[in-house]
Amino acid sequence: MSTQKYVSDIKLIEQNQDIVYNYLSNFENLSTYVNEGLLSKINESVPQIKVTDFESDADSCRFNISGMGQAEIRIIEREPAKTIKINSSGGLPIGITFWIQLLPESAYQTKMRLTLHAEMSMMIKMMVNKKLEEGINQLADMLTKLPYR
Template sequence: MEKKSGKLGKINMKIESKTVTLKESQENIFNFLSDFRNFENLIPQDKVSKWTASQDTCSFNINGMADIGMKITKLEQPSTIHIDSHGKNPFAFTLTANIKEIGENSSEVNLMFNADVNPFLSMMAEKPLTNFFNMIADKLQVIYG
């Protein structure tokens, strides 16, 4: 008989934001998203506090519940921005911004989030995180729509 450690196993939580169409070139969207100082305009202010950012790192608190830190770890110009959890976080994660050119001054963008978490945390966090990433996509569309 196999001994159980008493710890819940981890599952892979994948969240994909809605895809938004923007009236801006792929290059300009890539440049905007590859600088965290621009994210302050994208983050829902009523959901986030303690926002700080440099070009490639940022940290903030979500609704007084969790401190989040992120770092841009790889840029694949002009289509993909890889972001990893950085510093103090409730769990390790990756976030990828995918930018697809659909015309000279038109692009599509979506965000892909990936984390290994316990099933309970996945159940609790999936819907709020999906809403959070969709709000960021919506803000991009307001700015560049």
């Protein structure tokens, strides 16, 4: 097993840093968005993997991945208005530690960068490395479009 690091480009969110942090640091806010369209987009873009049964509470979310079983990601650390640290458990074939970093650009703009550390075997890395390189920026783009309020 080796750890691979993936870092997104810095993205700009057209919203205040505190509002962005409060929204992203509570997984319940993501539940409606995920269930109303994101799961179908994921399943269309990666047809080999089917993600179903997404549910969440404030600190964690759980979902099933075809052929792998139930997976869970959990917020393990929050630094108010700056950083959200997330860890994986469950049926994923890779171990994930994930950071969302936020910095103010102005009163109504927030810079965001995502960092993913994935622990995986060489065989898994050969299969998913390119997808993770592309996916970290796609996820960052998606997070810029959430309905922050």
